């Protein structure tokens with residue numbers, strides 16, 4: 041099987057397994073787990089923030105962030121197709137927040153559009169206290185919000201009294217693709233969450249970073265949500281290896297994604313917007329083939345290629361550490377064969 045479901049499919053590296061077996065452990069709820077402290081220090085340093093906190097998932101990291109930044113009843117501005125809105129089981133509702141959606145351009149928010157949604161304080165309106173940016177943007181196909189755009193959005197938000205959280209599940213993909221330091225992408229924001237468990241290949245975990253005051257607050261929320269963990273060093277040990285060894289190689293995933301997308305763009309019946317192919321995600325539409333995404337994915341699976349669906353008619357393929365250029369060639373062959381058999 042060629043598994044292009046997601047970059048979450050990546051398995052830990054040998055170096056990670058070795059680090060896990062050798063790690064010194066303590067109870068992290070008592071702040072006694074040395075490798076978790078080290079991971080959090082390293083992550084804060086990489087993000088250029090004062091403090092950081094390990095969380096079991098990106099979803100919990102985002103929820104900790106939005107709960108720490110807001111009060112119940114507040115309004116939070118989200119991109120209409122954002123992961124927080126779309127895929128996190130409506131956690132903002134659990135936090136008592138009302139979402140205000142702004143449609144981005146291929147996942148990228150326009151400061152003018154955000155400004156138009158902001159209302160003058162008035163007794164009829166909820167208080168708008170948070171803006172979320174997703175970088176890279178998952179449902180838009182791994183698209184990047186640039187450092188300049190991030191700065192503009194953060195300046196606007198701060199001028200209006202809002203905090204800014206970056207859902208940076210794949211922020212290192214954005215930084216590597218642009219050839220910039222990740223601090224250029226997260227510096228102007230108040231907080232950032234990034235995933236260790238995606239392209240960086242850890243078995244479990246994400247990190248939330250921000251000011252010391254913010255992280256202290258977020259730690260209480262994490263405990264509330266059941267995310268205070270004991271000898272979590274078994275996970276943090278892999279996270280340290282990820283931050284030390286797995287970032288630069290993401291460019292290989294981007295190269296493979298580009299070759300895959302270029303191959304797909306030449307196939308009949310497939311419609312693909314090449315401008316969205318910026319990192320490790322490739323999305324395309326199969327409606328011209330007169331078939332649904334689910335049916336198409338089932339035909340690919342029968343030939344040994346696993347992909348995700350974006351119903352009704354879009355397919356998503358994600359490159360990762362286990363996908364080599366020969367797999368890309370094989371995947372293209374399988375897609376070609378399935379299309380030929382449809383005609």
Ligand SMILES: *Cc1c(COP(=O)(O)O)cnc(C)c1O
Pocket residue numbers: 096097098099100102123124174176177178207209210235237246
């Ligand atoms: C994967 C992802 C998350 C959440 O990560 P989990 O660890 O699966 O909860 C958040 N935001 C984006 C953009 C993602 O792609």
